[in-house]
Amino acid sequence: MASANKTMGGAFERIGGVNALPVILMIIALPLVGSFSSWMTLTVAGLAMGMMIFLMASGLSLIFGLMDVLNFGHSAFISFGAFIAASVLAALAFWVESDSVLLNFLALFLAVSAAALFGLIAGWFFERVIIKPVYRDHLRQILITIGALIIAEQLILTIWGGAPIPVERPAILQGSIIIGDVAIEIYRIFAFLLGLAAFLALYLVLNRTRVGLLIRAGVENREMVEALGFRIDRVFIAVFMAGSALAAIGGSMWAGYQGLISATLGSELMVLVFIVVIIGGLGSIEGSLLGALLVGLLGNYVAFIFPKLSLASNMLLMLIVLLWRPWGLRPAVKH
Amino acid sequence: MSEHILRLDDVHTDIEQYHILHGVTLDVPQGGVFVLLGRNGAGKTTTLRTIMGLWRARKGAIVFDHHDITAAHTSDIARQGIAYVPENMGIFAGLTVEENMRLASANGRFDPARLRRIYDLFPAMEKFWTKPAGTLSGGQKQMLAISRAIIEPRRLILIDEPTKGLAPAIIRAMIDAFREVAKETTILLVEQNFLFASSLGSNVAVIDDGRIVHHGTMAALVEDKALQTQLLSLSLDAHQ
Numbered sequence: 001m002a003s004a005n006k007t008m009g010g011a012f013e014r015i016g017g018v019n020a021l022p023v024i025l026m027i028i029a030l031p032l033v034g035s036f037s038s039w040m041t042l043t044v045a046g047l048a049m050g051m052m053i054f055l056m057a058s059g060l061s062l063i064f065g066l067m068d069v070l071n072f073g074h075s076a077f078i079s080f081g082a083f084i085a086a087s088v089l090a091a092l093a094f095w096v097e098s099d100s101v102l103l104n105f106l107a108l109f110l111a112v113s114a115a116a117l118f119g120l121i122a123g124w125f126f127e128r129v130i131i132k133p134v135y136r137d138h139l140r141q142i143l144i145t146i147g148a149l150i151i152a153e154q155l156i157l158t159i160w161g162g163a164p165i166p167v168e169r170p171a172i173l174q175g176s177i178i179i180g181d182v183a184i185e186i187y188r189i190f191a192f193l194l195g196l197a198a199f200l201a202l203y204l205v206l207n208r209t210r211v212g213l214l215i216r217a218g219v220e221n222r223e224m225v226e227a228l229g230f231r232i233d234r235v236f237i238a239v240f241m242a243g244s245a246l247a248a249i250g251g252s253m254w255a256g257y258q259g260l261i262s263a264t265l266g267s268e269l270m271v272l273v274f275i276v277v278i279i280g281g282l283g284s285i286e287g288s289l290l291g292a293l294l295v296g297l298l299g300n301y302v303a304f305i306f307p308k309l310s311l312a313s314n315m316l317l318m319l320i321v322l323l324w325r326p327w328g329l330r331p332a333v334k335h
Numbered sequence: 336m337s338e339h340i341l342r343l344d345d346v347h348t349d350i351e352q353y354h355i356l357h358g359v360t361l362d363v364p365q366g367g368v369f370v371l372l373g374r375n376g377a378g379k380t381t382t383l384r385t386i387m388g389l390w391r392a393r394k395g396a397i398v399f400d401h402h403d404i405t406a407a408h409t410s411d412i413a414r415q416g417i418a419y420v421p422e423n424m425g426i427f428a429g430l431t432v433e434e435n436m437r438l439a440s441a442n443g444r445f446d447p448a449r450l451r452r453i454y455d456l457f458p459a460m461e462k463f464w465t466k467p468a469g470t471l472s473g474g475q476k477q478m479l480a481i482s483r484a485i486i487e488p489r490r491l492i493l494i495d496e497p498t499k500g501l502a503p504a505i506i507r508a509m510i511d512a513f514r515e516v517a518k519e520t521t522i523l524l525v526e527q528n529f530l531f532a533s534s535l536g537s538n539v540a541v542i543d544d545g546r547i548v549h550h551g552t553m554a555a556l557v558e559d560k561a562l563q564t565q566l567l568s569l570s571l572d573a574h575q
Contacts, residue, residue, distance in 0.1 A: 210443050217427045217438055224425035227387055228439050228483075229413035332429060 018329040019286075022050075022293040029301040040182040042300040048188035050296025051195025052257060055250030056269060057276040058202060058288040059243020065219040065283015065332050067236050069131055070138055073145035074247055074273065075266030076152030077122065081115035081248025082255035082265055083160050086167045088114045089256075096170045104170035115252035116245045123244025127237055149267070156263040164262040167255045191253050198246065202285050215239060219283035219332045272299075275314050279321040281328025290329050340365040340491055340521050341386070346395035348385045355381045357545040358395065363491070363538075368513060368522045370536035370553060372529065372567060378545040379525040380422060383493045386523075387419045388412050400490065416490035422499065424480040428469030432460060432479055435468050439483040446487075453482045456512045474505035481509075485516055492516070495525045510534055529567060533557050541566045 016023075026043055033039040060074045088111040089096050095107035130148050134140040173190055176183040206212035214235050218225045222232050254269065255261050276295055280287030295314050302313035309316075321329060341363040348356040356378050363369045373379045384390045386397055388409040397405045404412050413419070418439075427435050437443050454461040457478040463471060468479055477497055484492050497513075498506045506528075513522060513535050526532040532539070532553075539556050541549040549556070549566050556562060 210437075213430070213434055213438060213443075217430060217434075220427045220429055221425055223389060223409075224421070224427070225438070226409040227389070227413055227419045227421075227425065229410050230438075231408070231410050 018290060018325075021290060021329070022297060025294060025297050025301070029297070029305075032305050033301065037180070037182045038304065041184065042304055043297065044184045044188050044192070046297035046300035047293065048185075048191040048195075048257070048296070049299065050293040051192045051199075052250050052253045053269070053272055053276055053295060054195050054289050054292035055198055055253065056247045057273045057280070057292055058198075058285045059239075059246040060273060061277045061280060061283060061285065061288045062215065062219075062239050063243045064277060066215060066222070066239050067131075067135070069135070070141045071131070071145050072142060072270070073126065073130065073148040073152065074244075075270035076149050077119050077244045077247035077266070078251035078254070078269055078273075079152065079156055079263060079266030080118055080122065081251030082167075082261045083156055083165075084118050084248070085111040085115045085252030086165055086255050086261060087160075089168050089170075093168060096168050099171065101172050104172040108170050108173070112249055112252050115248040119245030119248030120241045122248075123241040124237060126244065127240040131240070153263050153267070160263070162263070164260045166260055167258070169256050169259070173256070187256060191257060194249075194253060198249070199285065199289050206285065211235070211238070216332065272314060275318050279318050279328055281325075281331030283332030284328070284330045287328055287330035287332070338365045339363060340400055341523065342396075342398045343382070343386070344396045344398070346382075346385060346392045346397060348381055348390050349393050350381070350390060355545050356385060356392075359542065359545065359547055361540055361547055361550070363521065363523055366517070366521055367537040368517050368524055368535040370532040370539045371523065371525045371542060372527070372532060372539060373525075373542040374527070374567075377542045379542055380495055381545075382542065383419065383421075383495050383523070383525055386412075386493060387417065416488075418484035418487075418489040418492045420480045420484050420492065420494040420497065422495040424476050426468045426471075426476050426479055428467065430468055432464050432466060432468055432471070435479055435483055436460075436486055440486050449486055449488075453486065456515060457482055457508075474501050474508075477501060477505070477509070478512075481512060481516070485520075489520050491521045491523060493523050493525075496527060497524070498526065498528045498531050506531055529563070 029042070030036070030039050033042060056074075056078050060071065063069055063071055063074070089107060092107040092110065095103040098104060126148065130144055131141070134144055169187055173187045176185050177189070206216060214225060214230055214232075218232050218235055225232050225235075251266065254265070258265075272295055276288055276291035278291075279294070280289070280291030294317060298313050298317055299310070303310040339362045341361075343359050343361040346356055346359045347354070359378070359382055361371075361382075371379050371382060381390060385392050386404075388404070388407055392405050395405070396403060399412070399415060399417065402415065404415065407415075419425075427438070430438075436445070459471075459475045459478055460482050463475065468476065471479060481494070481497070484494075497509055501509070510531065513524075516522065517535070524532065524535065533556070536553040539549075539551060539553045540547050543566075549562070556566075
């Protein structure tokens with residue numbers, strides 16, 4: 001029995017180990033979905049959704065891993081990112097509806113940049129005012145960040161009102177590409193590519209720069225980083241700001257994906273974001289990517305194959321992963 | 336009389352509600368190996384962590400090279416030229432040996448001569464340069480921790496129980512390495528292994544219950560068996 005397990009484990013590692021899980025899931029789903037065109041549509045939707053959730057979750061994972069901070073207010077950045085991007089797109093309606101590709105992308109760039117800038121500034125404020133006084137105190141962190149989230153949602157209601165607001169997609173990102181009998185939404189391809197670009201940028205920063213080296217070291221042992229002469233608190237602020245900006249960018253992309261947003265958007269997504277962070281492993285962007293892709297793909301497949309299981313699918317995924325790997329799929333710190 | 340590089344004057348440290356250091360007064364002379372001996376729980380690690388600013392002194396003063404560092408931030412203390420090798424070695428297991436070393440080097444660049452010297456002292460560092468530090472053995476991790484402390488010129492190195500759990504052959508290699516390192520810097524070594532400590536130390540202090548109970552030369556302590564028994568019986572029995 002033990003040798004059979006070892007053989008299976010060896011075979012699993014040879015095909016890529018946990019990194020291959022999204023591909024394995026796609027292969028398993030194909031016969032269950034039945035139709036290739038439906039499978040393709042669901043897969044692209046799952047990948048796009050996964051990448052947007054990755055944007056929101058990667059920052060939170062680093063904040064958890066490096067700073068040991070339970071930030072339940074993270075979703076406020078997602079919501080604000082969505083609303084700010086929606087407002088910028090509405091203000092630039094002429095550019096958004098224009099036939100000019102340049103104006104379309106300029107409008108989108110300004111919308112996403114405005115959300116990111118808000119994330120950076122609000123992230124700095126949030127870390128200094130809300131988080132800093134409660135470092136090393138998880139209970140107070142939970143209470144104060146939930147309190148901050150409630151205030152943020154009320155601010156959104158005050159500024160944008162209680163009614164859901166529509167989000168205009170730039171003309172270039174509307175419609176679908178038809179390949180055979182498969183229709184793939186252009187916005188989903190764009191969301192996937194943007195998430196992929198963000199992952200590659202994060203990967204390069206973390207693995208090819210000195211700041212990245214400090215962050216990875218800080219996730220493992222903050223005290224030792226300080227004993228080597230670095231101010232880890234300054235790294236904390238930078239990571240918090242970057243994580244908040246990523247959440248806001250994720251929110252802005254989600255706004256275009258949904259087409260209609262309300263003040264509770266962030267809180268609703270936060271469940272998925274926490275699942276991704278937990279199953280991916282704290283402090284690891286590779287883990288966040290894996291977790292986000294699994295959540296995105298599984299959510300879409302299950303909604304199609306077993307609609308009644310749709311709500312429970314991600315919880316079941318988390319349960320299975322945690323029973324198999326209690327520290328997540330690819331935690332930054334090996335236990 | 337030699338110049339003191341580090342002076343602790345009536346240092347009191349609390350950890351949460353516990354009063355651990357009860358007025359530690361210590362003068363560490365410049366150069367050589369100064370050994371702080373004591374049984375488990377005597378306050379040795381707390382003394383080193385208080386010097387590094389990892390725990391705050393509630394009362395008293397810590398002066399390093401004429402600068403008061405009592406309230407200084409840990410990173411500022413490190414930048415003044417104090418390296419710290421904790422009892423658990425503080426290795427970043429997920430980083431490679433090279434990345435561990437790069438973090439400890441100024442601006443991430445290595446002085447080729449210093450790196451060559453480290454390779455000569457600890458050949459395993461060159462051999463496992465690109466390997467994750469988490470895959471090293473206990474002795475190799477300790478070598479990495481020491482290498483990290485000496486990749487840049489330091490004026491004082493605080494080392495906490497480097498022989499703990501190591502095989503005798505590794506300990507012998509450590510003795511040679513520490514003798515070499517002590518030629519250019521001062522080492523404040525916390526130990527329970529008296530044989531190891533006495534083969535390196537020029538001066539010694541004994542701490543018990545958060546107070547320095549003896550201060551003198553290592554040679555005098557080695558000669559005086561009665562004093563050893565009186566001061567260190569609890570810890571020496573296990574190691575001699």
